[in-house]
Amino acid sequence: MSAPGFAVVAAWPEDEMISFSGTSASAPFVSGAVAAVMSENPGLTASSAYDLLIDYSNEAGAPGADIIYGSGTLNLGRVMERNVSGITDAAVASYYYESSGDAQDRAQVVVENRGTTALHNLTVEIGSGNNEQTYNISFVPPGEIAVVETSVGLPSLSQELGVKVSTEVRVNENLNQSDRNPQDNILNTVISDELAP
Structure with a gap:
């Protein structure tokens, strides 16, 4: 799965903001999304929450999973609304x-x-x-x-x-x-x- 990782704005000491890039920028998005899914679904394991994020990621690049985007791009909203008809x-x-x-x-x-x-x-x-x-x-x-x-x-x-x-x-x-x-x-x-x- 891919997540935002370029020029991500984050907090910095003394009420400053910083822009940074890389997997250190994108990993917190996925970790936070896993935590959000778990909090909305008591009893759900982290692994199961991550699987839901994979299942509901947005397609990107070549059709299906690929070496650039993996399963797609992170979309927490789709997971949270998966049971809304x-x-x-x-x-x-x-x-x-x-x-x-x-x-x-x-x-x-x-x-x-x-x-x-x-x-x-x-x-x-x-x-x-x-x-x-x-x-x-x-x-x-x-x-x-x-x-x-x-x-x-x-x-x-x-x-x-x-x-x-x-x-x-x-x-x-x-x-x-x-x-x-x-x-x-x-x-x-x-x-x-x-x-x-």
Whole structure:
């Protein structure tokens, strides 16, 4: 799992603040989240609390667990609300591209259901410059991901060092409740041949 670890602001003596980075900055977020889950669930072990944080982490990078983000990024709120029914939250988790040198290279757009109810008939729009494609995702169960493979943005890589790609997921409100967290419905990315997720 990954947690905030760059330029984290912390208290310093004499009412000062300091910014620091590294695992020493990120570990307290995870430890604090484990403690919070345990306090809300008496009798839960630290190991079980950590497992919940893994299960409800936000997808990031390549689809599924990967060597950069592990199981994803820490999201304590999802753990705390896991038993609240009816939460609708579609998110564009990542636009992942790793060049294989193949003329048929494809990028993967990862859409995640961060809510507690199934999502039906999502629209995904991916655009780069004048190139835009629309895709449909018919169904995503709670806590699961859907992966859209696309070539949007990739043809420009041979001419440019970095290509801007914008991805948006839209919830069909005829079939779903309103998305309660629309700020995670859009992801703007710059890709290059050396793109790390």
